[in-house]
Amino acid sequence: MKSVAQFAFGPAIAIAVSIAAIGLVGNAVAQVATVKGAGDEMKVLYLLPTEVAEGNRIADTACKSCHGPAGISTTKDVPHLAAQRAPYLYLELKAYKQGARGDNAMAAAVRYMSEDSLMKAAAYYASLDPAQPAAAAAKAAPRPDPVKVGEVAAADCAGCHGDKGVTENAGSPNLVGLDPKYLVAAMVAYKTGERKDEMMKSQVAELSETVLNNIALYYALQKPARAKTKAEGNAEAGKAAAADCAGCHGEQGVSAKAEIPSLAGQDAEYFVAAMQAYKDGSRKDETMKGAAAKLSGATIKNLAAHYAALTPQAPKVRKPLSLVEITERCDRCHGLNGNSIDPRTPMLAAQRADYLEKALHAYREGKRKSSAMAAMSEMLSESDVEAVAAHYARQKGRAVVYLALPGK
Numbered sequence: 001m002k003s004v005a006q007f008a009f010g011p012a013i014a015i016a017v018s019i020a021a022i023g024l025v026g027n028a029v030a031q032v033a034t035v036k037g038a039g040d041e042m043k044v045l046y047l048l049p050t051e052v053a054e055g056n057r058i059a060d061t062a063c064k065s066c067h068g069p070a071g072i073s074t075t076k077d078v079p080h081l082a083a084q085r086a087p088y089l090y091l092e093l094k095a096y097k098q099g100a101r102g103d104n105a106m107a108a109a110v111r112y113m114s115e116d117s118l119m120k121a122a123a124y125y126a127s128l129d130p131a132q133p134a135a136a137a138a139k140a141a142p143r144p145d146p147v148k149v150g151e152v153a154a155a156d157c158a159g160c161h162g163d164k165g166v167t168e169n170a171g172s173p174n175l176v177g178l179d180p181k182y183l184v185a186a187m188v189a190y191k192t193g194e195r196k197d198e199m200m201k202s203q204v205a206e207l208s209e210t211v212l213n214n215i216a217l218y219y220a221l222q223k224p225a226r227a228k229t230k231a232e233g234n235a236e237a238g239k240a241a242a243a244d245c246a247g248c249h250g251e252q253g254v255s256a257k258a259e260i261p262s263l264a265g266q267d268a269e270y271f272v273a274a275m276q277a278y279k280d281g282s283r284k285d286e287t288m289k290g291a292a293a294k295l296s297g298a299t300i301k302n303l304a305a306h307y308a309a310l311t312p313q314a315p316k317v318r319k320p321l322s323l324v325e326i327t328e329r330c331d332r333c334h335g336l337n338g339n340s341i342d343p344r345t346p347m348l349a350a351q352r353a354d355y356l357e358k359a360l361h362a363y364r365e366g367k368r369k370s371s372a373m374a375a376m377s378e379m380l381s382e383s384d385v386e387a388v389a390a391h392y393a394r395q396k397g398r399a400v401v402y403l404a405l406p407g408k
Contacts (some may be wrong), residue, residue, distance in 0.1 A: 047123045055124025058117050062109050071125045079355040083130035083399040087343035089122035102367070130397025131350045134390070143387050146320055150218030153211050156203065165219040168228040170269040177224040177265060177312030180216035181258040187212050196282050221319055224265065224312035231268035231305035233298070238306025241299050244291070253310040265312035268304035275300045318379070323387050329376065330388065337395040350397035356389035 047055075059071070063081070067073050071082030081089065096106040097113065110118065154165070157175070162168050165175035175183065187207070190200040204212065242253075245263075249255050253264030263271070277283040279292040292300070321329075330348070334340050338348030348356065362368040364377040380388065 047120070051120055052124050052127050055120035055122070055127075058113070058121045059124050062113065063121065066105070066109075071128050072131050073352060073355075076352075077354050077358045078352070080131040080351055081125040082128040083397055084125055084347055085340055085343050085345065085400065086119075086122045086126035088340075088346050089125055090119055091344060093118045093122060100369075126399070128399075130347070130399055131352075133350045133396050134353065134393040143323055143383065145322070146214045146381075147218055147221060149211070150214035150216070153207070153215050154218050157215070162228070164222040166222075166225045166228060167267050167270075170229040170267060171273065172267060173270040174225075174227045174266050174312070175219040176222045177254075177262050177314065178216075178219065179255070179258040179262075179315040180213065180220045180317060182255075182261050183216040183219060184209075184212050185259065186261075187216070194284060196277075217317065217320070220315050220317040224314050226265035226310075226312065227267035227270075227308060229267050229269065229308075231301075231308040233268065233301030233303070233305035235302070235305040235309045237299075238302035238304065241295075241303050242306050245303070248287075253307045254313045258315075262312060262315070263307040264310035266304075266307050268301070268308040271304040271307060272300055275303075320381065320384070321379075323384075323391060326380070326384060326388055327391055330392075333372070338392040339395070339398040339400075341400060347397060348392040349395035351392055353386075353389040353393035356392060357385055360385045360389070 059067075059081075063071075066075060066078050067081050068075070068078075071080055071084075073080050092101070093110050093113070094115075095101045096103060097110045097118070099107060101107070113121070157165075160167070160169055160172040161175050162172075167174050186195070187200075187204045189195040190197055191204045191207075193201060207215075248257070248260050249263050253262055253266075255262045274283065275292045275295065278285060278288040279295070281289060295303070331337065333342065333345050334348045335342070335345070338351070340347045359368065360377045360380065363370060363373040364380070366374065377385070
């Protein structure tokens with residue numbers, strides 16, 4: 001059956017979306033979606049089979065060597081184009097042509113292509129059957145909850161640092177209220193011997209970086225409380241002396257910088273020992289060594305009492321989302337299981353996992369510009385990126401037809 005393929009290019013209008021191959025309705029159920037946006041109505045391009053065939057010729061000449069026959073890539077980090085949304089492909093090809101995407105190979109490939117050629121190539125790829133999902137055998141094992149993993153690993157710490165990181169042992173620091181970045185750095189310093197404590201070194205010696213991160217995350221998410229220990233110094237005198245510390249550690253002992261520890265609610269005896277270590281050089285930090293050198297033993301005790309009396313605050317750390325929660329957020333724009341029904345938003349289903357990882361890294365590093373994608377990718381850990389990419393690579397891709405709704 002001969003048919004006319006309809007594609008919408010440009011700003012937004014209401015569109016009807018049919019989940020089917022181009023020119024085939026089959027048993028698909030039509031869906032209606034409203035794509036919101038400002039500006040003139042989206043230009044609707046009507047393409048006959050002969051014009052889609054011309055897109056095939058253009059794609060074979062300019063795109064096939066990288067993106068594979070029929071838009072199925074066999075090259076690492078190079079995406080499948082088969083069944084991708086035509087308006088999205090067109091807009092991306094146009095961005096490469098204008099130099100907005102910064103990919104030298106792609107910019108060179110489309111540099112001399114006309115607007116008409118870009119549209120036909122995009123329409124051709126949209127007319128193809130999508131790639132097959134990644135093999136079920138490649139399905140990744142369920143991701144463990146990093147907070148739960150951290151809680152289990154932190155069980156060995158409770159004897160000294162207290163239940164949930166609130167110490168009851170004088171000389172052992174509180175672990176709540178600390179940014180994970182600082183706490184991980186401190187544990188690594190014990191592991192490498194930069195901080196001198198044989199017991200701590202033995203405790204963390206066999207822990208991987210991932211486990212250290214999970215432990216730090218677990219403590220960061222616990223309710224902060226002051227150490228359940230006594231302080232010997234004069235808190236009021238310590239408050240006056242703390243003026244010189246506020247620039248780094250905050251006026252109320254709550255640091256605004258991840259790499260600088262908060263001191264509010266910290267065990268006084270531990271604080272004194274740490275200051276003495278900076279003073280005698282057994283802890284290496286030139287800034288702290290200079291700050292501690294001019295303090296008397298009495299002043300250090302007063303500072304310890306002052307900070308021990310302050311109320312700690314939870315660091316600005318968000319509990320990681322599960323894979324289900326992450327993909328639910330992705331699906332809001334990219335469609336159920338990555339099958340977009342917004343013509344300007346790419347289909348993720350059955351896409352190459354290595355390409356999806358590359359794209360997420362590019363958004364996170366600012367190499368690709370999108371405020372929404374930058375915000376989404378920034379909150380993902382490296383294991384999240386891998387899990388999300390593998391998830392969408394396993395989904396079944398669905399081709400779509402975009403039909404302009406008649407005016408009212």
